[in-house]
Amino acid sequence: MTRASLDKQPHEVAAMFDDVAAKYDLTNDVLSLGQARLWRKAVARAVAARPGEKVLDLAAGTGTSSMPFTADGAYVVPCDFSVGMLREGKKRHPWLPLTAGDATRLPFADDVFDAVTISFGLRNVQETDTALRELLRVTKPGGRVVICEFSHPTWAPFRTVYTEYLMRALPPVATAVSSNPDAYVYLAESIRAWPDQAALAARLQQAGWSKVAWRNLTGGVVALHRGIKHAA
Template structure:
């Protein structure tokens, strides 16, 4: 697996997620001490999907989040480039599409909103992926990103970066079907930009009204933005 600080090979990343697909949801809950459910709930609230809307859930994995968004009455599609992850969610009754985040197989402006939960850092070109999401979202549509971030309390940030992330691969040996993948995931978390820097990348990709707030002390952050209206484009 390529190091997280280098360019990410899409095939290698897809293969890695194919390898962790078995038991992925259970592993997430164990490794986050159940906080993954709370983060999904906040993502759902901020997304605020409505009946009749079309929502793209990108890097959706096994479609756990897609199902929750669809409970609003919106039409939600789970898109991911790991076939193993999509197969792992085959029992979930939402549409699923194998898709490259940099070349989405959708028309311009077809979605009312796009969202990514804990997948943006795995794309090998963050800004290009954000631009591609903007392409398939209508003017005035919404973007919601839920991703790991930088703890705001300095003492905890030190412990998180120095110790907790180093424990991730160790824990992965006991709960994951592919423990080596968690070495990559830990490094990708360590190398990921902080809240403000990600907000700047979202703006660079053409989104406006970018805002964010922290969850769990900044270990995770929710970013939201809007695609400029047709008159502003």
């Protein structure tokens, strides 16, 4: 079994997700107490893909997160650097143009996509700021980014309960439902170490995104960040 460390070496992270690919979506539904599906719906509303638009879904895994964009009539490119996840996605959605790619060196030309989005994947990228600049590079002027990522609950008593869940309850639940429970120990640690809402917004702005804003989901357990690429 494989788990990554918090220095997020790319080969360790990719191998970890290769290990959990088969049960990844089921495990997420269980560990999030069913909230994962609601979060995906919130992302789809925030992206607001229109027919004919090109959408990059980065860290798409098995392609589950890409399905709402295809339903809206957009041309979506699911991209991930875990070959195991992509292979599992190809079994389930053989028509999707699943693409292998590193968030810090995206295999796309400049100014291609109307919208770019990444859900629960930015936290796993070793060079976060490089990835944010790469997302900007491949987005058309006037295009938009939506980032859905675990964040920091805003109500202190709830934050305490949530931290206890992450460090105490999550590992045994993962042992019951996941093919690689150790990967979910990394998940808990990486969530605790991730910047809060305002800090991530600042990093988006520093990467060149404008009109950056966020809103909390599930009391700040998750945050949706949005930004616009300034039109030339």
